[in-house]
Structures are given as structure tokens and as C-alpha cells.
Amino acid sequence: MQAIKELDAQLTVFEEMESAVRSYIRSFPTTFSKAKGSTMWDTNGKAYIDFFAGAGALNYGHNHPKMKEALLSYIAEDGITHSLDMGTKAKANFLTNFNEIILKPRNLEYKVMFPGPTGTNTVESALKLARKVTGRELVISFTNAFHGMTIGALSITGNSFKRHGAGVSLNNSVAMPFDQYLGDEVDTVDYLEKFLEDSGSGVALPAAIILETVQGEGGLNVANPEWLKRVEELCRRWDILLIIDDVQAGCGRTGTFFSFESADINPDIVCLSKSISGYGTPMALTLIKPEYDIWGPGEHNGTFRGHNLAFITATEALNFWKDDEFSKDIIEKGLLVDEFLKRIVSQYPELEGEVRGKGLFRGIACGVEGLADKICAQAFEKGLIMETSGPSSEVFKIMPPLNIDREALNKGFAIVEASIKACLK
Amino acid sequence: MQAIKELDAQLTVFEEMESAVRSYIRSFPTTFSKAKGSTMWDTNGKAYIDFFAGAGALNYGHNHPKMKEALLSYIAEDGITHSLDMGTKAKANFLTNFNEIILKPRNLEYKVMFPGPTGTNTVESALKLARKVTGRELVISFTNAFHGMTIGALSITGNSFKRHGAGVSLNNSVAMPFDQYLGDEVDTVDYLEKFLEDSGSGVALPAAIILETVQGEGGLNVANPEWLKRVEELCRRWDILLIIDDVQAGCGRTGTFFSFESADINPDIVCLSKSISGYGTPMALTLIKPEYDIWGPGEHNGTFRGHNLAFITATEALNFWKDDEFSKDIIEKGLLVDEFLKRIVSQYPELEGEVRGKGLFRGIACGVEGLADKICAQAFEKGLIMETSGPSSEVFKIMPPLNIDREALNKGFAIVEASIKACLK
Amino acid sequence: MQAIKELDAQLTVFEEMESAVRSYIRSFPTTFSKAKGSTMWDTNGKAYIDFFAGAGALNYGHNHPKMKEALLSYIAEDGITHSLDMGTKAKANFLTNFNEIILKPRNLEYKVMFPGPTGTNTVESALKLARKVTGRELVISFTNAFHGMTIGALSITGNSFKRHGAGVSLNNSVAMPFDQYLGDEVDTVDYLEKFLEDSGSGVALPAAIILETVQGEGGLNVANPEWLKRVEELCRRWDILLIIDDVQAGCGRTGTFFSFESADINPDIVCLSKSISGYGTPMALTLIKPEYDIWGPGEHNGTFRGHNLAFITATEALNFWKDDEFSKDIIEKGLLVDEFLKRIVSQYPELEGEVRGKGLFRGIACGVEGLADKICAQAFEKGLIMETSGPSSEVFKIMPPLNIDREALNKGFAIVEASIKACLK
């Protein structure tokens, strides 16, 4: 009783003090205090399995022990915390290791930009640079894309509610149909190509084409490798920069470090954030092919682009990628999720469900309005954190930490199924 | 010799791996590894007095022991690190204390929004909200304003190099002359008023007027209280929202927690970031008068708006403001800086210097082109970190941690003077 | 010889004095002095058959005798020439007759706006009004649309050369695929519908959809009645205003007064210009459903919106439409053109020709690059005025005055065929 009162008291704080813009607290109405791996606890002591992973910012789970250790030791020794874009040992280490562990083995050569520690910031920096490189203004994005909430990033985001929030018209962008937007039989790259090659189409040659290989917020829409290849070819044909926004799909979420590895494409700019720091602390990178790194010093900047605590954990997190064990494990567990979801869809036809996704980035699109939200609400009560996405919140997403163990995964499955049953009753 | 080699090696990493956009490392070409209070050390063991304070993000100095302790203990206990905008104990504590220590004693009533952990993010959220509240699109900002680097914030920033970097035209904004922009004798609010009251002026009624009370990046231009009062009156007369961007000038930099306290104005929205976390970790707030908090849930969001490590140190940092001792001390030390700078200007007329600023946010505008940069370069060699600002980098800024002790301050003064002498030789 | 010298002298005037922007004089390098019906004469006395009709502004031929008579008499009697939007007898007569002869028999009820005497002006007024009525900003137009050259009209025009000429980014518009843009098998309205009904598509609900039922400049692309019907249905479903730009296709060019009559749709706004004055003098109308006529007085204006000389001839021109004889004749002659073009295409496969168009708005799209232009150049030498259109100038257009007699038509055909033969040699 005491605990519940405290809990209520704390929720009152948010109602009284926090802006109406708050959202997840409405789906998960409690006060969290502790977390470890794939478990979160609220102040009431209740434990929750995490199938949400900080919307993709916690791919290595909460408070990973090795990162924690590195962080504690760095802080204890008064390692420099905040450094703008000065040189620091922590940054040097990160850069060296990122190159050795991530870039070189993948035959990728990129300059690394620290654009400010959020996803929207890396996207804004990528847009600026593409426009500078090409001297063009237009950027092509795709239906149901999500790239961030600042005006530049918002202009290439699909969601009408979020776009409307801009309060001004969003310009210099055109939305093209993502893979399979018009069903299985239409190759939407044909459409894009037609607009680009016809000088009367009303769509100018763009500075860049930006895309997520798997659209997380957009409803777990997966682009096929062939489609990605064709988009890359269009970019090469007209000297358009290809920007992959790997903020959510990157850092292993789809099974490989970069989401585009399996498509064998070579983006000109890559946006990373969310799990790049490994520990849930703010960090972002913009990777730039050396020939396009034509920034003037300070042409894009920001106060927190030198967040060394994040560099420390980010360097530690790179160790997951020293060999391909981690990748294999993600893919395997992803198949378990897929199997589970397929069974669910066939066993509960009332869901009118469709399995979507890739790696540990999967879910079910429900044909019944409002159902996905209800399932997530049930799951929360039963001790599982899970969220929806898609233009009508029609998809519930299984998006646990990548290093979740099979036991927790299965426990989570059980809660998901129980929640579905409860909702369909 | 060994150390120098290592240093060189590390700088090579940045040259090879980091984007050409890096800037401060060009002014301060070394690799930092450790910091404490107002001192920074590089990997070579060389100590530097910090008259820069992370461009205003380190008002309480580097790695403040109490914040450090709180942080270490929170991490050690697996306090939740990343929480989006879910409820957490760390956030609840911060909100309660922010209200009790900061808002209530100042008779301010604001809803608190966590807009993503950077200055540009709070500014973008403020612009969106002002446009939503008023249904208008235009925002008025001021000459030499700096509000951030994403497209929305950039549209109200003055610097042409940074604006040009956008690569697209920056719209829905008009720049008006800041206080004293046209010299002592012109009250620039007259000008603003004329444009607003004349329906043929070509300037529509704006959604908001946004300003920094002291323009840091713009060259330490201080708005007089009367000028601020008059701007506020215009806002009231035409139902324009008054937004104070206190990202750099706030959190005590000018002597009071909010920079606008001495002007006795009551902004509708306040943007805070930089030193709000106290420890140099990314965090930002948007404070909103309750009647204007009309956001829909999630209408503006971001992955790192729930950075609990920052909430922990931010809560600790609030203790500085429990009484007015800290404020008094800042003002006193500010006067010492002022005294020092005035002496310098009169003793070294070759500087063609003009003292500017307020609180511990001061500096000298040099009439000789390129001189301020040279002085900073000299200071760096002599063990002092100091930067320039202003449209032509003509102002060198004395901007130490607010809790710097007098001894360090004086040591810094000595280096500044020695650097000036060296440059004027 | 004398004449040729004079001709050369006059062309020199244009080269010396007229801007490089001049274009038709490059295709038709002579100096015209006289015209009557479907014949033009240059200063050299050479006669040309007119298969161009002032790009659709001379649907009743040059200097029609009845209009000429009315005009001469009005001028001789000092009828008022210029009246802004004051009331004049000439305007009252036009309005009354336009209502009686055009609107009422077609069961159309429109308020008539005089928006300034050019096509781009009526389009700009239509866009403004649609945005005012709906409170939305976006306008949807179609691939290969042409709506005019001022910034508002240009933003919904497809041609990249013309768009680029704006020198600024063209906003608040989205280009959708016109009928058959993606081939016979794709109904492009499906595509449009998908973008409108998906709240994540990145395309907001528009204020208006604007289209030409036959795209003249865009290459004689004809929208099918069913396609137009479906577009109208989408407009009704989402309260989008349907604007028909009938500047070129209207005033009988396709066989009926309005080009959309055969599709049985009921546009909310109709743009008319070009042949509305009948005599080639500047005039334009914007027709507005009464419920949407919410303009404030003078909210859109212009100096020459009261060009009474044009009202006089325009009123006279309406007599062509008092019964359906004229319409029948256009359609019949249109079929003659169609027959001729079909024969040409089959007889000269080297053209890689495709017959396009409707009414007396027809032509052949040539598959061979540059060929259409060459044919027109040949025709000019042989005494025929004919122009190309389409994104690559690939279509030559048979677009004579609507009242051309069969003899002239056949003479023109003969020149066209001879020109083709000459080019294919």
C-alpha cells in the first residue's frame, strides 16, 4: 500500500510538472527506477521484460556490466566528460576501434562526424552535406519514413501528425513509395526512375535519396536487397547521394552491424545514433565517404557532440562485433521470433495479422483497428514492455535487447500470447 | 619525448578518421584526458585553466565531486539509464526539486518538457509550440542570434556561414536589430514596434519573438533590462509569445539562474540546455507556461529525452541554488573580471578593445582583425583555454566555471595579459 | 530582294533590342505583319497556314470579321478601354451573355472573377482561393502539367527547365502521375488515393488538385473521363477543391466549350484565358462555385483585369456557342486530323510515331530525338506554322483555328506530310 501511494505520488509529479507532450508514460503508467539486461523494475518493485529496448537505443540491454565497469572507472578517474569537438583520449580510442572493428572488416572507408548526440542531428547534418556536395536542394525520402523531429528531418518524415506539428510548410523534399508500398506486383523503383528520368515530372534531380532499410516507426517495412540495389543504381546514374538512416535499424538490430550489409550497397552517408553508445546515453555519428567530406570547420556543430561518457561505453560495445558470433546469435533469435509470430498469426486469425520485420526487429501488423495498442496495454499489465508503430499504430513490435537470453525471450513470448488471448476474448 | 609522440599519434587519428567539420581541435591541438573543476589535462600531462567551460555547458566546473558521487552511486546501483519519456524516479526527483528550488522561489509557473538533450532541440520544440499556439508562422529573432544548427533553429540564427550551410533557404523568420545594434542612440525596439504596427511593413504578426538576453556566440551583446521589458510589452500587445533562449546565458552564467531575472520579465517559453545537467552530459528543457502547453502526446519527441544520468547530476546541481550565496559569488567574480578587462583595455590601447558582457560571461571585442584569435592561441600555449565569438571572431571570452576560485581566476588573468603582450609585441 | 533586305533588317532589330528570352522567333525567323482567319503573312508577303493558333489563344482564327467590327465600332465610339474592376457596360454584357450562353445551358453555376488578363494570373488566383477556402497549403498537380510562369503557377508546373528558372525552391506542391503516366495497365488514381489515405505517406491533404484534362505543353496527354471522374471522387471524399486549368484546352479546343464536359465532372474552380477574348487580346477568368467565393474585396487584384476591348470581342465570340453546330464541326474536323495522323504514323514508321490528343488538339509524338522540331522547321519553310511540345519537344501539334475551313486544313496536311518526307530523306 505504501509503495502504491508513492507510485501514485510520483505519477502525480509528472502530471503536474511535465508537459502534455509526454507519451510513453501514458502507455506505461508507472515509475521506473532500475534496469539490468532485459529487465526493468519500477519503484514498486514490479519487474518487466523489455521487448522495447529504448526504441532501439538499448540493443545491448540495460546497464551492461562491462560498459558499466568502464564507465564507473572513467568517471572515478575524472576522465574528461564534456569536450565539444576537442581531441580526447576517449574519442581517439573510439575512432581507432570503430575503424578496426567495424569499418575495415567491412571494406568501408568513412570519415566520422560527431554531429550532436541525437538521431535528428545526424540526419540534419547528412542533409546539409548532401546539399553542399551536389548544389541541389531537393531530397527524396519514402512513404512512412521517420527521420526525426527537427524541421529538416521532419521534412523527410512521413507521419502527418508529426509533420503537422511543424507549424510551417515542410519543403525541399518529395516522398516516393517505399518497397512494396503498392503491393507485391509493383516495383516502386520503376516509379521513382520514371520521375527522375522525365524532365517534365515536376521532381527535380535530388541532392540525396535517404532511407531506412527497415522502417521501424513506419510499421516494420523491410526493403528487399534487390530494391535497395536498384535505388543505389539510380543514385549512381544521376550522381545522387545515397544516405542510409541506420539510427534504428543499425547497430545490429537486423542481424548485422549495418542494416545494409546484406544488400551489398555502399551508401555515401550513414546516420547512426540510438545504440551506438551502447549504454543508452546520447551519441550520434554521421559517416561520410572521404570524397564528400567537404565541410568547413564548424559548419555544423553542437554543444554535446563530444560526450565522452558515451565514447567510453561505445568503445566497449564494439567488442560485441569482434567476431561474427553476436551476429549469428541475433539472426538465430530473430528466427525464433519469426517462428513465434507466424504461429500466432495462424493460431489467432482474429488478429488479421501479418508478420513483418527482420533480425530482432519484428512484429505483427493487426488488421483490427486499435488492437495492437490493446495488446501492448495488456502486456504491460502482465509485465512486458512492448510498443506499437505504423501510421495507425497497427503493428506491435518485438524488439528486445539483442543479447537477451532465450529464457527471457520465451517468457516474453508467453506474455505476448496471453495478452493477445485476453484482448481477443 | 615519448609523451609527445603519443600526442602526435593521437592527433593523427583525428586527422585520419574525423570529419573536416571538427573545429575546436584546430584551436586547441592536443588530446585531453582528464579534468577537475577549472582545470583540464592533456595526455601529455600539461594542465590548462579553463576559461571556456564547455561553451557554457560546464558552469559548475568539470566533474564536480558531489555530482560525480551521485552519478557513480546511481550507475553502480543500476539505476535506469535510458527511459525515453517514461516515468522514472530520477526524473520525478529532478522535477520536484526544479520546481521547489528554481521555479517556486521565483514565482514562475512552467510545465517542463524534455525535448531531446540538445540546445537546438529545445529551440525547435519552442518554435513548433509557439506556431501551434498562435496559428502564425513567422518568428522574429535578432541580429547575431545563435539558436542552433538544425533547420528550424538555423532559420533564426544570424551567422551567414552557418546559415549558408543549410543548403536550402531558411524561411518563416525575420531578423530584427538587437539592443544597441545601431549604436547607443537608437532604441531598436522602436524599429521593431514600427514594423509590427504598420500593416504595410511586409512583416506579419509573428508567432513568437525569440532572443538571448546576452548573445554569447554573437559577441557578448547584452540586452538592457529596459529593452527586454519593451520587447515583452510588444509581445503582450499583440499576443506574441516571448521565448527566451537561455541555453548559454542561463543556469547562472549572468549571475542569476535565469538570465532574465534582473529584467523582471516573464517569458512564455524558456529554453535551457548546456549546464542544466551540471556535469556536461546532454540534457535540455523547454519550460512552457501552463496555458500554452497544448501539445498532443508525442507531437515532438526524441530518443534521448529521458537521459537519467543527466537527471541525477542535474538534481544535484540544483543545490547550488538553494540560497543566494552562489549568485552573489558569481556577481562578485564577474566584477573582478570586469575590472581586469577594463584595465586591460586602457593599458593596451593597441587592442582597440571594448569590454562586453555580464556576470561571468564577459570579454573584450578587439578592433584589430584577427587579434582575438591570436590571443587565444597564445593563451593555449601558455596553458589557458579561451575562445572567441562574434561575427568576425573579434571577441575573446572570459567564461570560466562559475565556481572557479579566485586563485585560478587570477592565474588565468595573468595568462590572458601575458598572451596579449605577446601578441602586441 | 528589297523585301528580303527589309526582312533581315527587321530581324536585326530583334537581335539587337530584344532579350535572349525570345523563343518562337527562333523557330519562325520572319517578321509577321498581317493575319486573317487561318492565314498569316510576313512583311515579305509570304503566307503561312496557321496550325498553331497562338498556342491556343486564337481558336476563332485571326481577326475574326464580326469581332473586328465590334471592336472597331467600340473604339470609334470611345467606349471605355481600361476600367480596373469598376462596372462597365462592356463587362456587364459579357457577364450576362457568358451566363446565358455558356453557364446556364450546361447547368453550371459559377461566380466570375477577372484575375488579371493572363493564364498564370487565373491560376495564381485559383491557388490562393483554394488555400483560403480549405486552410490547407499543399496543392497536388500532375506530371508534365503546365500552369504558368509566375512563382505560384510554376510550383505546380512539371517542366524542369522552367522550374529551374524560378531561382528559388518551389514549395507547397506535389506532382502526382497523370493518367497513363505509368502505362496502360496502371490506374494512377490508385497511386494518388494511396498517398491520400495513408497518414504516413508524407503527403498532406491538399487544398486542391489542379489539372488540365488535356496537357498541351506536356505533350498532348489526354485524361480519360473515368480517370477524371475518379479524381473528382477523391476530391469530394476529402473536401479537396478540384481546379480545372482550361486555359489551353478550354474555349472549344477539345470539341466542347469546357474540356471537361464529356467527363461529366463539376470542378470547383475553372481557369480560363487564351481564347476567351476571342481575338487574341489579353483576358482571363476564374470561375468559382458560389459557396467558395469567399474573397475579401481586392484580396487579389491587378491593373488590367478590366480590359474592355477584350470584353467586347469575348462577348461576340460567345455567339459561336449559341447552338451546337460549332462543337460538331470541331469534332468532325478533329476526326479528320486524327485520320490523317494515323495514316502518317502507319505510312512513315521511321517516325516511331504515336498519335495523341482530342478535338482539334492533336499531334504525333515522335520516337526519334529532335525529329519533331525538324519537321516543324521544314513546315515553316513550306508555309506552315506548327510547334512542338512535350518534355523533349517530341510532339508536333496540329492545332489550327477551330473555324479553319477544310481546304486550309487539307493544304496544311499536305505541307505536314511533305515536311515529314523531307526530314526522313
Added chain:
Amino acid sequence: MQAIKELDAQLTVFEEMESAVRSYIRSFPTTFSKAKGSTMWDTNGKAYIDFFAGAGALNYGHNHPKMKEALLSYIAEDGITHSLDMGTKAKANFLTNFNEIILKPRNLEYKVMFPGPTGTNTVESALKLARKVTGRELVISFTNAFHGMTIGALSITGNSFKRHGAGVSLNNSVAMPFDQYLGDEVDTVDYLEKFLEDSGSGVALPAAIILETVQGEGGLNVANPEWLKRVEELCRRWDILLIIDDVQAGCGRTGTFFSFESADINPDIVCLSKSISGYGTPMALTLIKPEYDIWGPGEHNGTFRGHNLAFITATEALNFWKDDEFSKDIIEKGLLVDEFLKRIVSQYPELEGEVRGKGLFRGIACGVEGLADKICAQAFEKGLIMETSGPSSEVFKIMPPLNIDREALNKGFAIVEASIKACLK
């Protein structure tokens, strides 16, 4: 009685059929049928002295006999009426004479562009070209400017009602204070200069500065020659194109053919329309310094850019300028107007009047709200056509045909004075 009924009947036509956007008919509620010189007659036979001159489109009065004769003869002989931008004898004659009579004697060298026959069209073409020449996007205009109603021209127009009518945000423009906008003591060019030379001002280097030397719609604000000179100097210093919009102030209205002659400046682009055709028929010119005439063929076009009836009367109108008699007469009569207005202001202090203007472009700004409109309404009843301008319609304008005789002028004065008396009673 009969006549009045007919009149009413005709006004009913406009109410029933014409859009609510109509405006002048509300101030002058009658139906005009005839006009000659400085007199207009309505269908009721009532005569009106014209102190309005078609808002500057009828500088040579209504239906000037020589132009009328030329026009009748051209039409009778089937001179070509409509020619797009093909070569015609009428155009060649106009160009030759314009060069000989206007340009050469003033040592001006311009290429002549026919941009479509309205003021807004010449302005749009000038903006496009300036942006193309400089590669910049921004255009600087002035407070209370009026340049037209299409989106490009509207973006540089001051009036908020008209701007709001755009329905979209108007971009790529900045409004600077016109001469004397801030009173006698402030030289507003200082202000403009400060914004241009300060790289932190938020105002980029513009493609062009566009201005009217006398702002007609803006309230008869006259720029001093020194002010114009200084603006030109700024343009030269930063390679900004100087565009003079002489649509209303040109063609003799201020006493010289171009309004800027007395200021001895040399604009890069000049916009002409309104009275350039002489007869009130639609026509416009864009004059371009040869070095800036870098248009591609057809990069800006329009159906009615070859309106030969207008070329015929325009050529005739040039004869007014063969010597300086006409100019002298305008200036003399302008002084009569000035004298009259000064007496009025001093004799009727209740007007709180301020005399404004230049040449035959003069009026009184009334300090009493709504008074100027009332005076015009009274004048209409008493047989005088006169309109107001200024952001609050506070200025009544004396703007007769330039060739009005002294008798009519004095008769007009008497009506103006009687109207004032009636209003002040």
C-alpha cells in the same frame, strides 16, 4: 428614372455574377460606358473628372485621338493582333522607337523583354533573372512596397492583407525600411548597410534590391535622390542587382519618363507596365542591362507577351517624349497640385493632413481614420474619380492623366475641396 433603373439593373449583374473580390466598383458604384481624355461617363450620362487615371495606366488620358486613330487603322487593315514572341512589324517599330526616343537620349542601354502584359509579370521575370545572374535567392524590398499579386511579386509586397491572401508563407525576401520610414532624422540606408555588412545579421547578400522610387500603393512615399544614390552604391559594392519597379511611377508620372532620372542612378533591371501601352491595354516590359540578359530561350514566357494592339498605341505614345515639353508640363502641373494641396492642408487643419508625392503623383495623408475614404466617396458623388492608398487607406491621391488641361484640373480641385468641406462638417 428610366436611366437609373437601367443602372441599377446593371449593378445587379455584377452582384449576381462577379466574384466578391471586386473592389473599385464598391467605391464607384456605377456602370461606365465611355471615356475621353480626363473624363469618364457612366451609362446614366453622368460625367466624371478622372483623378485616378486607371491607377496609373492611363497617363495619356482615355482614348487619346492619335493612338485611337493608329489602333483603328491597324485593326482595319488586319494587322496581326496576337503573336506570342514571334517577330512582328508592330513590335519592330516599337523597339526601334523606344530605343531612339527613350533609351538613347538618356544614355541607357537595355535589352527589352516582353514578359507577359501585366505588372506582376514583369516583376516576376525581374526576380527570376536577378536570381539567375547572381546565384543568390534573397531579394530585398521595402516597407509598404507594392509589386504585384502573384506569389513571387507578393513575397516582396508589404501589405499584410494582400500577403495573407497568398495562403502560403512568402519566402526568400526581406523588407527593409524605405526612405524616411523612421522619420526625418534616420537615414534608413545606414540600417540596410549595417545588415549587409554584418555577416551575423541574419540577412544574406541578396540577388537584388527592388524598389519603387515613389510608392504609389504604399501611400505616396517619395525616395530622395540621395537615398536612391546610396542604395545604388550598396548594390555596386556587393554586386547586388538594382531593380526599379517603375510600373506605376514610370511613363512620366513623376515628371520624367523614368522616375529615377532625377536621381541619376542606373538600374540593372527596370519594370514597366501600366501606361507603357498608352491606351490602357495590357502590356509590360522588363528592361535588362545587356550583360545580365542571360536568359535561355523561353525560360520565362506567357501567351500574351506579343499583344500587338498595345505595341501600336505604345509606339504612338512615345511621341509625347520626342522633346521635353511634355515633361515640363507635367512638372508645372504637379506644382499646381502641390500648391493646391498645401493650401488645403493649412486651411483645413482638421484633416491633420500631410502633403506627399512628386510630379502628378500627389496626395494628402489624413491623420483622421477613415477620412480619406469618405472624401473620395463624396468626390464620386460630386463627379470626380479619386482613390486612396497607404496601409490604412489614409492617403487620397491626385493622379490625373498627365495631359489633363488646367481647366479640368481646377474643376477637379474644386470638387476635392467641396468634398473635404462636406466631410468635415
